[in-house]
Amino acid sequence: MDSRPHCPKLPWMIDFHSNEDGEVFNSQHQAAFARTTYEYLSALNVKSKPSPFRATKLVCSIPPYITCNTLEGLLALGISVARITADKPGKVREVLSKVRTVNESYSRRLGRINPLAIALEVKGPEIRTGQLNGSDKQIYLKKGNFTKITTNPSYEEFVCKDLIYVDYEKLPEVVQPGDKVLLDNGSVTLTAIECVESIIRCIVEKAGRLLSNASVIIPNAPIDLPLLPPSDKELLDITVGENIDYLFVSGITGKDGIFEIRDQMGQHCDCIQLVTKVECSTALGHIDELITFSDAICIDCDRLMVELPKEKVFLAQKSILAKCNLAGSRRSSPLLPLHQRTLLLRALFYDAAARCACQTDPPDFGLPS
Template sequence: KKVYKNLNRPIAIMMDIKGPEIRTGEFQEAQLTKGELLDLTITTNLKIEELNNDTIKKVSINYPEIINDVHINDTILVDNGLIQLKIIEKHKDYLRCEVLTPGLLKSNRHVNLPGIKINLPPLTDKDKKDLIVAIEENIDFIALSFVRESNDIIELKNYLKEFNYHPKIIAKVENQSGIDNIDSIIAESDAIMIARGDLGIECPYEKLPLIQRQIINKCIDHYKPVIVATHMLESMIHAPVPTRAEVTDISNAVFEQADCIMLSAETSIGQYPLECISVMKTISLEIEAASPRSYRHNIELHLPKNKMLRSAVVLAQQLKRACIIVFSHSGASAQLISSLRPTQIPIFVFTDSETTFKQMRILWGIQPYKITFNPDRNITINNALQELINSNIMQKDDYAVILTNIIVDQILVETIQLRRLIS
């Protein structure tokens, strides 16, 4: 916050809470070989030497209910799928597994149970402690990991209501349960993140592109922002340039019209964080510039005033040099017009709310501005136009398709105005 204030460049902040995850415990790292036996134990109070002093290696995990959730011949994946295990025996306090894929097993590695519903609560004690920081700092977005059903989102919202804190909730879809319940999760969430790291482990990798496209389209149809995340530029953690496959991956997400594409390890621990941002920006701008003028005709807009948004898009796209200007306190109109995905048309949304201003930053195609709304609508419009002129965004002979409301005979009337800049 100090940095963006110093730079006078307000940004939105998202907190990613860990959610219900299964991990290995603390132990001395060990090399596993194919065909070797490994015991996964739920006894967490063993000392490190006790875990490693037997002929069969033992590894503790933090989820006691795993014994009841899994079956013989089920697959367990460790460390983002690098180590693959098959359950061959079930006992009261441990699972005996056969190592199918060899590798170096380390402490605190993530454990995936593909296709198996786990019974962990959606919010852990650590999540609740982390959320206190979010509340104190008034964080704009909360991303909940491993969302399995809409009730997970409801539980988070109810917890935050106790503190009178209402951020936008982003559901991270990372497992098969999340895919199975995607419609209700989209309906309950404010946005969706396609977290392809764990999702690519939990689901067959060949289906991941289809799942990504399906979720993106569903989110657009329901006016919800969607983020594509994980492994976008994985090679650039250590390399200064992307692979050609990564360039194509980013391009596909832009072609599919995701609202956001997200960097993770590339900028948090990578050696080339600024280069990653530059690469992603360059690719996105190139792909968007090549897109023909169009919009999503199949988006259903039910209210008459919302149908006006479609009319504004059609009008702006038929004019040679035009932009769309929207005035919105809540950002709802911005979200709707963003879902229409009108290409080659800049959309400027002016709001008097600091919260709305920041939360609109994840919306496709939206450039938000914060201004003071004047009781005289015409003064507000002129102030907005002057802001765009001063920023060299609008020039002489440009058209502005303006969506606002005016008062006529003490009745609030929704309007579309067409203005041409003549000086």
């Protein structure tokens, strides 16, 4: 009599059946109880009958405010990876628990386990604006108008059209007259005219809306910030403690950043797939070493188009896709995947730049690499 524990039916398993010799157990019974991806892969039985398999995986961003009904709808649509976007440890654990609970409930209704990978993201070094002054939810910066950027913390909660606080103290040292300062992922573009102490006088080159705590990008400028702020280190602890499958990492421009992340995770780094996001021209310049030391590459087209024209981003996608496939074919581990990311909802509603980013994806899927 077989003493193995009861195994729930998994989507890649053949059905249990009987023959003249008695009950025949499922060929992938051993792999069903693996704790990690690699343990599962190493336990697969090559004699198992193949079943239909969708090679293209869907990575879906899960916001902190998502409801259980919405989650279940996403599972029914066939998402493969749930990427939790919350940045506070308490909220991350709350959303993680919700995702796993809903997936367990959905699996019971299916009568089999629904395989769902979980991903977290560490933001890396970021530069942000302050809070808008008063009750304003957004301000509009008109093209041709003058404004000032300050790094004086006294103005952190008093951002207005004429004065914008930025939380990077060394900003006046790295910005020179003529340099571009991009706000909110390029929604607003400023050109520096004059830098005096903690004040940078600018002209609005591209008009747009500005919200509180908007991102600040200075293309090709050296930014002296730690790769892992304290909040990201807490997320790394959650990644290890909660057996997360994928870790998306922003702000990495070379192999040293990857080594720092892996050192922080310690002995658990082999069980977690590290996905390096390519989001600036500096990272593109080191793409070969990023591919070599990463488990996957994520191309952030929206962020790249802040610095590069869309036709260049299209070429970068084609090149990186081919490099990833070549690197994967030379590895003993599974083929290095390529993740592509665009802000579709933002593109649909109000952001022309994001719509351009979406346009580069279909040709890359259709044209040969």
